[in-house]
Structures are given as C-alpha cells and as structure tokens.
Amino acid sequence: MSIKFLAEDDRPREKFLLKGKNSLSDSELLAIIMGSGNRDETAVELARRILSSVDNNWHQLSLLSVKDLMKFKGVGEAKAISIATALEIGRRRASQEVLEKPIISSSRSAYSILKNHLSDLRTEEFWAIFLNQSNKIIHITQLTQGGINQSIVDIRILFKTALEHFSTGIIVAHNHPSGNLKPSTEDLTITQKIKEAGELLNIQLLDHLIIIQNSYFSFSDEGLL
Incomplete structure (x- = not known):
C-alpha cells in the first residue's frame, strides 16, 4: 500500500x-x-x-x-x-550559527548594499530590498531591467513579492546610467504610486534611491517621501 x-x-x-x-x-x-x-x-x-x-x-x-x-x-x-x-x-x-540579517539604518547603509548591483550598469534596472519590522533585510531582488534611460516597475509584482516575504517595509532603487542624480518626473510619479499602494497594504516605502557610479540620491533624505 x-x-x-x-x-x-x-x-x-x-x-x-x-x-x-x-x-x-x-x-x-x-x-x-x-x-x-x-x-x-x-x-x-x-x-x-x-x-x-x-x-x-x-x-x-x-x-x-x-x-x-x-x-x-x-x-x-x-x-x-x-x-x-x-x-x-x-x-x-x-x-552552524544562524546568520544575522543586516539591518538598514540609513540611506547610506542601503546604498552600500545596492551599489554593487547598480553602480556600473549601462542600462537601467530597478531593485528592491524587503525588510521586517526591525529593518532587517529579508530579501533583495531585481524587479526590472530596461533601456538606457528607463526601467518601469510593475507595482503589483513589487507588493506581491513583499507579501510573499511578510515584509513590513521596502526600499526601492534604480540606477541612472547617464550619471545624472536628479529624479525625473517619472521617478517622482512612480515613487508616489508605490508609497500610496504601500499605505493600503500597511507596507511602508522607507526610501527610493537613485544610484550612479560613485554616489546616490535618497528620496527620504531629501524629504520627498
């Protein structure tokens, strides 16, 4: 049997x-x-x-x-x-000891993790860090890969991933291959949409970083969240 x-x-x-x-x-x-x-x-x-x-x-x-x-x-x-x-x-x-999950305490600490993924690319990519209530990293993933000057993220996929990992906070980031740190109109719009969607699901958008080769722009630090 x-x-x-x-x-x-x-x-x-x-x-x-x-x-x-x-x-x-x-x-x-x-x-x-x-x-x-x-x-x-x-x-x-x-x-x-x-x-x-x-x-x-x-x-x-x-x-x-x-x-x-x-x-x-x-x-x-x-x-x-x-x-x-x-x-x-x-x-x-x-x-084996349980690996301690890194804690994101500032935009600088988020940048230090994401710069290796985004700083030297010739095309634009969109990444996300998913965090728990203690701001410890649960998951990091690339969400989209686009062209020279644009990579559009599907907000539904972003929050589907957040829910799958029981995340309470997210940090999103994308690069500007041009080297220009100034957020575009599209950057401002998508940031607002992500923030509003997160409020409905009780998942906080903690920051949005724009990353270039040797520097970054933080929406949180600049009061844009």
Whole structure:
C-alpha cells in the first residue's frame, strides 16, 4: 500500500503542502525521506517502527549505520543512504550559527548594499530590498531591467513579492546610467504610486534611491517621501 492510497490527511507530502512542515509527526517526516514502505506497511508505518526501535530519538537513529537501517524490511541501500544523508544535514545545520540579517539604518547603509548591483550598469534596472519590522533585510531582488534611460516597475509584482516575504517595509532603487542624480518626473510619479499602494497594504516605502557610479540620491533624505 503506497502513500497515494491513504486518506488525504494522512499523506505526508500533501499534509506538508496543506498544513505546513510543523504539522508533520516525526514518522511522517521520515516517511517523506524514504518515499515508500514495504509490501506490508505504508511508509508512515515503517517509519514509525524504525523510530520506535530507537525510542523515537533522532540522535539515536543517526548512530545507525546504512547496514543497520537495511535490516528493516523495505529499507534498501538507497533508502538507508537517504535517511543517513538527511540526518547528517540536520547535524551540520545544528552545528552552524544562524546568520544575522543586516539591518538598514540609513540611506547610506542601503546604498552600500545596492551599489554593487547598480553602480556600473549601462542600462537601467530597478531593485528592491524587503525588510521586517526591525529593518532587517529579508530579501533583495531585481524587479526590472530596461533601456538606457528607463526601467518601469510593475507595482503589483513589487507588493506581491513583499507579501510573499511578510515584509513590513521596502526600499526601492534604480540606477541612472547617464550619471545624472536628479529624479525625473517619472521617478517622482512612480515613487508616489508605490508609497500610496504601500499605505493600503500597511507596507511602508522607507526610501527610493537613485544610484550612479560613485554616489546616490535618497528620496527620504531629501524629504520627498
């Protein structure tokens, strides 16, 4: 009996997608790693039996060798290696420190991050930094790539990305290949539209930077927000 014949709420992969990874039991997580059970057991049942043999302790399970795991009916070499690999990834993850997300504290700190992406380009690009409530960076992405003097951003895509990353603040930026730091009429218009859209969604536009090779213009610093 394979996973696809189980009740939908008991299918580990579907449950992962519908309810999230935190909803899965240890046996369901192990079942996803293995992919299938044996002739007499579903993957979940086999996983439950394997975990029971080590008192449901992941550390104890990680001590089993590939040969030890292959002693369970339905666990061949490929499954045993998959289990051992997943446990090794978990061990390495636990040994690493969580990377601290950079904090944007000023237009200068935003510029220092974005200048490497925008300062030396021959065509105009539009980028965005997405921040949490502590002004820590969640995500950075390029939104558009345009011509010599214009790169139009789709505001719907900008805020779709912000919502996907649960962002509460954004900083947008684009470059002027001409080297002119003065905002154009189009720059002023799009900035206002982004600001107004953000107010509706409770996502604050913190700044808009225009970047050239060795300098930048900040809408926030200049009181244009």
